[in-house]
Each structure stands twice: as C-alpha cells, then as structure tokens.
Amino acid sequence: MKRRDFLRNSTAIMGTMAIFGTAIPQAVLAQETPVTGGTLIWGHSETTQNLDIHQTGTASSSRVLQNVHSSLVTVDADLNVIPDLAESFEVSTDGLTYTFKLRPGVTFHNGAAMTSADVKYSFERCKDPATGAVNFEVFNNVASIDTPDDLTVVITMSSINAPFLSRLAENGAGAIMPVESGPTQGTNPMGAGPFKFVRYEVGTVVELARFDDYWNGPAFLDGVLAREITEPTTRLTGLRTGELHMINDIPLDRVSELQGDASLQVKTWFPLNFDFINMNHTYPPFQDARVRVAFDMIIDKEALMQGALWGQGATSPSASFPTGAAFNKSLVQRPQDIEGAKALLAEAGHPEGSLNIVFKATTNYPYHIETAQILVEWFRMAGVNLTIEQLTWADWLSQCWVDKDYQMTMMNFFTLWESDFLYYSVWNSKGAYNYRAINDPIIDQLTEQARITVDNAARADVYKQVQQQIWDQSHDIILWFRNGTIGAQPSVKGLDSVVHPNGSNLNFHKVWLAA
CATH class of the missing domain: 3.40.190.10 (Periplasmic binding protein-like II)
Structure with a gap:
C-alpha cells in the first residue's frame, strides 16, 4: 500500500x-x-559514535557500551534504584551524604580489582568539564568524594539533589572504570x-x-x-x-x-523512545512563541503517527514516561487548525508565503524523513514553504547537535524515564542536551526546585508544571512514543x-x- x-x-x-x-x-x-x-x-x-561512555550522548553507542560497563547502581523492572557494583547504599536523613558499600571481588577487564579509588576517579572524571561528559550536571552538587577504605565510598553534597541516585542509574553516569583509563576509553x-x-x-x-x-x-x-x-x-x-x-x-x-x-x-x-520536532530558538522567527504554537497547530499528530510510524506507537503531548508519576495527564495535543495557524503567523508578522523553513532530517531514522515529507503539504496549506535537507547521522550530530546549525529538525530520545535527566538535560538552559538553545527562566527555576524537593509526590507535581510550560510555549512539538x-x-x-x-x-x- x-x-x-x-x-x-x-x-x-x-x-x-x-x-x-x-x-x-x-x-x-x-x-x-x-x-x-x-x-x-x-x-x-x-x-x-563515541566509545567513551562518559562522552557519548547517543543511544546507539549506549546500547553497545552498556554491555561493557557496569554501574554503581541500576534499576529494577519498576524503575526502582537498586545496587549493582555497590552491594548496598545509604542516604543520610538530611539528604546530603551517600554511603556506598562496594561488592568485593569485582574485576575489570584489565584484571584489576575494583576499589573505591576507581569510583572516585570515575565520578570526578565525569564531573570535570575538561572531560566533556554529557552527564556532568549529575555531579554539580557533589562537594567531596571520600574513600575511607577500599570498599567504601562516601559522597557529600553541597546541597540536596533528590534525583542523584536515579541519575547514577542511567546513561552511564554511574559507570565505573579503572583509575587513569579515561584517555583510552574512546578507543578501547x-x-x-x-x-x-x-x-x-x-x-x-x-x-x-x-x-x-x-x-x-x-x-x-x-x-x-x-x-x-x-x-x-x-x-x-x-x-x-x-x-x-x-x-x-x-x-x-x-x-x-x-x-x-x-x-x-x-x-x-x-515505549522505546519519544519523538519531538525541534525549532532552533536562536533563529529569529522561533524566538516568538506565537510562531512555535502556530507550527504545533499545523500538525495532525495522530495522522502523522499513523503515516510515519504505521501506527507503531501512541501520540503524547508530554515526554514523561506514560506510566510515571510525573506524567501530566491534563495535557492534550493541540488539534490541527490550519486556519488558526495562518492567523497566528500573520499576527506574528509572517503572512502567507513569507516564511521559508529548512527542515534537517537524518536518514538514520527513515521515519524522520517520512515525517518531514508528510509535513511539507500541511505547512504549504498554512502558507509556509518547508523544504527538507536529508543528513547522515554523523552530519546531523555535527550540524544540529554540536554546531546548532539548523532551523527546524526532529529527534528522538531514549532512556529518559528519570524526570531530572529528562527535563534538566533537555530543557534547562544549562542542560547538556539543550541543542535548541531554549532559555526559559520558568523552566530553569522549576527544574532547580525539583532537585531540592525530597518528597516524591511534590517533586512529580513540579515536573508537571514543567510539562505545562513546555506545552504553553511550544518550545518543542512533542509527537509520540514509539x-x-x-x-x-x-x-x-x-x-x-x-x-x-x-x-x-x-x-x-x-x-x-x-x-
């Protein structure tokens, strides 16, 4: 068909x-x-892409490297944090001290026995800006890492970081590597x-x-x-x-x-991942929330999901895990409204035919190309000339991720079940994954507030406010979970x-x- x-x-x-x-x-x-x-x-x-688990930001690399590395902690089937290379862990009542007891007899691939010195080295390397680690902000509040003996690690925080343990369980932040092995992690x-x-x-x-x-x-x-x-x-x-x-x-x-x-x-x-359409906030038209909202209104998300994914997913207005406590159930996708979008664009100073947008999509995800092809007709109906530039995965990473040289693109994120990892990394102005140059003081304040909110339910409510702000401002157009x-x-x-x-x-x- x-x-x-x-x-x-x-x-x-x-x-x-x-x-x-x-x-x-x-x-x-x-x-x-x-x-x-x-x-x-x-x-x-x-x-x-990159074999250094601290530096890689791609799920493609992580899928391989997760078989090479083990982490201090991991998660069970219900995403509860449990010990891995740590035999046990304790958090002080004030939330400022984390004590890890390491498993005895753990061996690295070079034959060396794992000790607390390796944990200290791994975490300090990840924290060091010179490393270029994608998870550097996990350790922003770490004041000291002490090693009273070979099997004990004590981490003291300068201020409460409620998601710290769960952040260690994801995306290589808690991966432990041998002392001084950093320089060769990218090649070996x-x-x-x-x-x-x-x-x-x-x-x-x-x-x-x-x-x-x-x-x-x-x-x-x-x-x-x-x-x-x-x-x-x-x-x-x-x-x-x-x-x-x-x-x-x-x-x-x-x-x-x-x-x-x-x-x-x-x-x-x-789900496997969520997909969203990105607008570069350094590009003048996208600095106006009316343009971003109008672009959201142009898209029929259900029809797009059926056409590009062949129904292999479910639309969602939020990037939070659908089964997670932080998922904002009150949000709904904006319905397609071509005439309303045209009016909003005209109000923002972009009458029909005046806005020309280049959509950079990577061939690494064929359904991204198909998504862009479907969008072209809807945007034409709304008076926007949308053209597609197809990039290899390496070129997409270079142009869009690193250089931020794009107007509009599309990407999917994997493994972002943990709300701090998701919202701080992707939408905070200092987040490692904020390649759209989003700078929203409300989101910055809320994601910082969540980090010091110890009560789980209260922290989930903060993240629901973050989702509302992302939706209100259409900082990105969230499409679906695949x-x-x-x-x-x-x-x-x-x-x-x-x-x-x-x-x-x-x-x-x-x-x-x-x-």
Missing part, C-alpha cells in the same frame, strides 16, 4: 497503551537448559561489564567477547558482533536469510508481517532478558544460542 493511500484510508485511533510481548514459534516455548558458546550476530539499526572502552571490547570498525561492526570474570557470572555467549546496518530493508533481509541472529528496529511497515511469520521471533514493547521491536531467529534464547527496564538499552548477559 502506498503511504498516501495509507493516510487516506487510515481511520484507526490508537490511544495510550502498554505493549510488552513476544510472538514466539511454538517449538521455542519448551523450557531448555542454556548452553555456552556461539557469537550472536546483531543487526544494529544505528551507527556507534574498559569496564566491569559482562562483555569486553575487542574491536571497532567505524560504521561497520563492534565486536565484544565474553568476560569470564564478570562479577555476576559469565555470559553464555562467546561474544556479540554488532553489525551496523542502518538501512531497514537490508537489516530485515539479513534476518530472513539467517545472516543475522537478531535485529532491533524492525521496519515499521513490516512489523505486522513478521508477527505472522511462525519462523521468526518478534518482540514488541512500549514502540520498540526486535526480530530474532528461533535459535536465540533468553530474548525476554534483553530489553533494559528503561526500554532502550539492550543487555546480552543472559542470552544464548541453541546448538
């Missing part, structure tokens, strides 16, 4: 839902005893995870090998080959021919087809253990291959 026909004929309305299931051939359902051996060949949908990542780094051929493959001395028991697989195959059809063909054991990101228009194929396993879950998908050969076992509770990271510690 052509996309235009799909959009014309699509009438299904997909509300917020929860999906976490696996379609598995009946022959696979029998309980089997795991066996050791074999290399899993994974068709990775994205290009790995080293940690205490279940797999050790072997090699990286840029844009082609990352190879990992089982680390037999992993503290939580060795993996079953001999290794993992993460083959970088960004073209969806090529990735799917590799799975069908048996060249690949597993792929993530099944082409969105083929998910239903594969779910009906008894020869393959299909795993889907909700489903996650994995396709695998029947020989891949332990597939239910792969997806991290954050919905994005993949872990191969408990995966095995049938003989």
Whole structure:
C-alpha cells in the first residue's frame, strides 16, 4: 500500500497503551537448559559514535557500551534504584551524604580489582568539564568524594539533589572504570561489564567477547558482533536469510508481517523512545512563541503517527514516561487548525508565503524523513514553504547537535524515564542536551526546585508544571512514543532478558544460542 493511500484510508485511533510481548514459534516455548558458546550476530539499526561512555550522548553507542560497563547502581523492572557494583547504599536523613558499600571481588577487564579509588576517579572524571561528559550536571552538587577504605565510598553534597541516585542509574553516569583509563576509553572502552571490547570498525561492526570474570557470572555467549546496518530493508533481509541472529528496529511497515511469520521471533514493547520536532530558538522567527504554537497547530499528530510510524506507537503531548508519576495527564495535543495557524503567523508578522523553513532530517531514522515529507503539504496549506535537507547521522550530530546549525529538525530520545535527566538535560538552559538553545527562566527555576524537593509526590507535581510550560510555549512539538521491536531467529534464547527496564538499552548477559 502506498503511504498516501495509507493516510487516506487510515481511520484507526490508537490511544495510550502498554505493549510488552513476544510472538514466539511454538517449538521455542519448551523450557531448555542454556548452553555456552556461539557469537550472536546483531543487526544494529544505528551507527556507534563515541566509545567513551562518559562522552557519548547517543543511544546507539549506549546500547553497545552498556554491555561493557557496569554501574554503581541500576534499576529494577519498576524503575526502582537498586545496587549493582555497590552491594548496598545509604542516604543520610538530611539528604546530603551517600554511603556506598562496594561488592568485593569485582574485576575489570584489565584484571584489576575494583576499589573505591576507581569510583572516585570515575565520578570526578565525569564531573570535570575538561572531560566533556554529557552527564556532568549529575555531579554539580557533589562537594567531596571520600574513600575511607577500599570498599567504601562516601559522597557529600553541597546541597540536596533528590534525583542523584536515579541519575547514577542511567546513561552511564554511574559507570565505573579503572583509575587513569579515561584517555583510552574512546578507543578501547574498559569496564566491569559482562562483555569486553575487542574491536571497532567505524560504521561497520563492534565486536565484544565474553568476560569470564564478570562479577555476576559469565555470559553464555562467546561474544556479540554488532553489525551496523542502518538501512531497514537490508537489516530485515539479513534476518530472513539467517545472516543475522537478531535485529532491533524492525521496519515499521513490516512489523505486522513478521508477527505472522511462525519462523521468526518478534518482540514488541512500549515505549522505546519519544519523538519531538525541534525549532532552533536562536533563529529569529522561533524566538516568538506565537510562531512555535502556530507550527504545533499545523500538525495532525495522530495522522502523522499513523503515516510515519504505521501506527507503531501512541501520540503524547508530554515526554514523561506514560506510566510515571510525573506524567501530566491534563495535557492534550493541540488539534490541527490550519486556519488558526495562518492567523497566528500573520499576527506574528509572517503572512502567507513569507516564511521559508529548512527542515534537517537524518536518514538514520527513515521515519524522520517520512515525517518531514508528510509535513511539507500541511505547512504549504498554512502558507509556509518547508523544504527538507536529508543528513547522515554523523552530519546531523555535527550540524544540529554540536554546531546548532539548523532551523527546524526532529529527534528522538531514549532512556529518559528519570524526570531530572529528562527535563534538566533537555530543557534547562544549562542542560547538556539543550541543542535548541531554549532559555526559559520558568523552566530553569522549576527544574532547580525539583532537585531540592525530597518528597516524591511534590517533586512529580513540579515536573508537571514543567510539562505545562513546555506545552504553553511550544518550545518543542512533542509527537509520540514509539514502540520498540526486535526480530530474532528461533535459535536465540533468553530474548525476554534483553530489553533494559528503561526500554532502550539492550543487555546480552543472559542470552544464548541453541546448538
């Protein structure tokens, strides 16, 4: 079916839902005893960028590196913070002191035993501006890191930072690496995870090998080959021919087809990530909230989701996890109102035909290109000339993320279930992920207030106010949450253990291959 026909004929309305299931051939359902051996060949949908877990801001790199590193703490299935490399942790009643007891006998990939000195080194490196760590602000309130003995770490805060523990559990902030290993992490990542780094051929493959001395028991697989195959059809063909054991990101228009194929396993879950349209706030038209709101009014989010995602997701006016306490349920998407948008643009000094916007979209996410193509017609109807510039992933990161050289773009964020990570990093004027140059004093004040609000319910209410401000000002146009998908050969076992509770990271510690 052509996309235009799909959009014309699509009438299904997909509300917020929860999906976490696996379609598995009946022959696979029998309980089997795991066996050791074999290399899993994974068709990775994205290009790995930076191998230094402190510096990387991309989920593509994190999915690989999370198998190389272990963190001081992690989260369980309900996103509660639990010990990982720490055996236990305590927080003082005033919220200013964190004491971690480390697991004895943890070994790094270089054979060195992990001690408190490694924790101190890792956290001070992440905090150091010279490192260029994306999670530097996690440690802004850290006054001191003391190591009274080899297995004890005491972190003292200069002021309360209520989300500190949960921030350590996400996106590499709590990853522990050997003392003085920082300079080589970008070319030879080293940690205490279940797999050790072997090699990286840029844009082609990352190879990992089982680390037999992993503290939580060795993996079953001999290794993992993460083959970088960004073209969806090529990735799917590799799975069908048996060249690949597993792929993530099944082409969105083929998910239903594969779910009906008894020869393959299909795993889907909700959500994988949220998508939003970005407007560069340094570009004069977008410094006017009326223009941003008008652009929001141009878009029919449900039709766009059906057309670009083939229904594999659910629209949302908020970037907060749909099941999280901080999700602002009172927000609703602005309905499409072309005439209202035209009037608002004219009021802002942009009559029909006068506004020309370049939309930079990365081919790394084909549905971003499809989204932009659908938007062109709606924007034409509203009197805005929208043109598309297609970029490779590397060029998008260089131009949009680093240089902020764009007018309008689109991006998705993964693993931002933790509200401080989400709202401080992405919308605070000092946030590491604020590549749109948003500078809203109300959001800055609220995200700082949340950090010193110890009561969980009260902190959730603060984040609901942040969401309201983002929506009121249309700082970004939040579109939807997208489903996650994995396709695998029947020989891949332990597939239910792969997806991290954050919905994005993949872990191969408990995966095995049938003989």
